[in-house]
Amino acid sequence: MTNAVEIGASGAKVEEKLFQNRYLVDAGRPHIQIRPHEIPSKILLSLTYTCPAGCYSRNDRGQVEIAADGCLECGTCRIVTAETGEIQWEYPRGGYGVLYKFG
Amino acid sequence: MIEERFDAIVVGAGPSGNAAAYTMAKEGLKVLQLERGEYPGSKNVQGAILYANALEKLIPDFREDAPLERHIIEQRIWTMDDKSYVGMHYRSEDFNEERPNRYTIIRAQFDKWFSRKVREAGATLLCETTVKELLRDAKGKVIGVRTDRDNGVAFADVVILGEGVNGLVGQRSGLRSELKPDSVALAVKEMHFLPREVIESRFNLKDNEGVVIEAMGTITAGMTGTAFLYTNQESISVGIGCIVSDFAENGATPYGLLEAFKNHPSIKPLLANSECKEYAAHLIPEGGYNSIPELYGDGWIVVGDAGQFVNAVHREGSNLAMTTGRIAGETVVWLKRRREELSKANLAEYKRRLDETFVMKDLKKYRRIPAFLHNNKHVFGLYPKLVAAAAQTWFRVDGADKLSKEKEILKSFRKGRTLSGLIGDAFKLARSWR
Numbered sequence: 001m002t003n004a005v006e007i008g009a010s011g012a013k014v015e016e017k018l019f020q021n022r023y024l025v026d027a028g029r030p031h032i033q034i035r036p037h038e039i040p041s042k043i044l045l046s047l048t049y050t051c052p053a054g055c056y057s058r059n060d061r062g063q064v065e066i067a068a069d070g071c072l073e074c075g076t077c078r079i080v081t082a083e084t085g086e087i088q089w090e091y092p093r094g095g096y097g098v099l100y101k102f103g
Numbered sequence: 104m105i106e107e108r109f110d111a112i113v114v115g116a117g118p119s120g121n122a123a124a125y126t127m128a129k130e131g132l133k134v135l136q137l138e139r140g141e142y143p144g145s146k147n148v149q150g151a152i153l154y155a156n157a158l159e160k161l162i163p164d165f166r167e168d169a170p171l172e173r174h175i176i177e178q179r180i181w182t183m184d185d186k187s188y189v190g191m192h193y194r195s196e197d198f199n200e201e202r203p204n205r206y207t208i209i210r211a212q213f214d215k216w217f218s219r220k221v222r223e224a225g226a227t228l229l230c231e232t233t234v235k236e237l238l239r240d241a242k243g244k245v246i247g248v249r250t251d252r253d254n255g256v257a258f259a260d261v262v263i264l265g266e267g268v269n270g271l272v273g274q275r276s277g278l279r280s281e282l283k284p285d286s287v288a289l290a291v292k293e294m295h296f297l298p299r300e301v302i303e304s305r306f307n308l309k310d311n312e313g314v315v316i317e318a319m320g321t322i323t324a325g326m327t328g329t330a331f332l333y334t335n336q337e338s339i340s341v342g343i344g345c346i347v348s349d350f351a352e353n354g355a356t357p358y359g360l361l362e363a364f365k366n367h368p369s370i371k372p373l374l375a376n377s378e379c380k381e382y383a384a385h386l387i388p389e390g391g392y393n394s395i396p397e398l399y400g401d402g403w404i405v406v407g408d409a410g411q412f413v414n415a416v417h418r419e420g421s422n423l424a425m426t427t428g429r430i431a432g433e434t435v436v437w438l439k440r441r442r443e444e445l446s447k448a449n450l451a452e453y454k455r456r457l458d459e460t461f462v463m464k465d466l467k468k469y470r471r472i473p474a475f476l477h478n479n480k481h482v483f484g485l486y487p488k489l490v491a492a493a494a495q496t497w498f499r500v501d502g503a504d505k506l507s508k509e510k511e512i513l514k515s516f517r518k519g520r521t522l523s524g525l526i527g528d529a530f531k532l533a534r535s536w537r
Contacts, residue, residue: 014358017382050350052291052357052384072384075269076289082281095231099145102294102381103210
């Protein structure tokens with residue numbers, strides 16, 4: 001655990017990685033939404049580190065927020081929260097979202 | 104959307120959907136293929152290795168114009184600790200053959216090529232179209248799909264779902280249960296560009312020869328997973344993946360893990376001075392045979408990753424996708440020719456045919472492996488450390504006599520895992536492998 005956290009903390013910023021990618025953002029129509037909550041569950045909190053695009057973060061009141069513009073559409077958050085129903089996950093509208101040049 | 108009625112609708116333009124659509128269109132069926140990306144491949148991610156055999160069965164002369172990167176002449180399998188790797192390398196001139204067996208590919212380019220073949224065969228492709236749900240008649244038979252386009256419905260005798268691992272259509276239509284976090288891996292990957300001659304000198308290659316590295320060990324920080332590095336013509340694909348539930352419990356970030364792997368002393372020199380041009384993430388179904396859902400029903404068939412068709416042990420998936428897609432297509436063509444209904448009873452032929460192929464035989468052979476790996480995490484942490492330490496003890500010449508070295512190595516294994524633990528692991532692995 002400690003080792004893993006250190007790896008995460010010392011790693012490159014995920015924002016720099018996402019900067020390489022092409023996206024067509026569907027402005028104003030986020031394809032993922034978090035159910036409103038006061039105190040985030042352990043599962044919801046886990047998304048702040050399992051999301052490979054770093055889309056999830058905690059705001060100053062401790063709630064988990066999402067900025068889905070950099071989403072890689074892998075579905076990890078959808079699967080992890082499937083039982084609790086804490087997020088609403090749809091594919092972006094046809095043509096929108098990440099556009100892999102290489103894949 | 105499209106008024107005419109189709110023989111078949113294929114959801115997805117990846118390897119499984121393309122194989123299915125190609126097979127049916129080539130035989131004269133009216134096929135509509137729907138893809139949510141801007142172009143086929145724009146949502147798809149793979150290492151990627153192409154297995155020639157599965158594609159040859161569809162397009163025998165694919166080598167003439169498919170965008171292939173390098174044919175693989177050397178396979179390296181590494182077990183790694185923090186400072187070293189112990190490797191098994193196999194390189195053979197036999198792989199420099201007229202019709203090479205495995206190639207590295209870049210999926211976005213390959214999928215575009217494959218899709219062009221599908222359209223040339225006569226299928227209609229609609230991109231930028233996300234399928235939202237299956238349409239059924241009063242008896243529950245699937246008769247078409249609803250998409251996110253205006254008036255976006257289309258009808259067909261059968262819907263083939265090649266929608267990938269995160270396949271919402273089948274899931275939300277109740278065709279299969281939700282993926283479980285402990286039977287699916289999250290993999291992240293980067294594309295690193297280097298001049299062709301640099302890659303060739305670093306990996307001892309000429310012409311279009313290629314090397315692939317598959318690695319496991321402390322690089323996954325105690326989680327069940329593997330890493331890879333594949334040589335393309337002018338780029339290197341490098342990535343790492345672990346089981347999703349392990350990520351959730353462990354606290355590691357996928358990108359942190361990837362950075363650590365790239366900075367491993369055995370990997371870093373291979374990537375030196377490269378330029379990263381893309382970062383991707385994708386899920387991989389890892390549950391194997393026991394996770395395969397219902398594969399067919401009244402008016403529908405599931406192919407590829409959506410059906411969990413991945414052989415985790417051998418890192419094969421795209422060939423299973425193409426094979427299941429082809430066989431689904433052949434089954435539909437066969438039933439159509441016989442003027443039979445595409446009912447559940449008749450589509451059982453798809454499963455019967457699959458059972459006769461390597462797809463089902465291999466997945467069945469390894470059906471116990473996913474549970475073994477899930478319940479024996481020391482395979483990914485402790486053993487690589489012990490193996491690396493043993494190799495160092497063995498190779499370092501330091502005045503100690505060889506018998507003492509042998510004893511030290513054996514002692515380290517017994518101390519690390521106990522004798523009964525070692526025997527138990529060997530037994531469990533052998534049984535799972537059988």
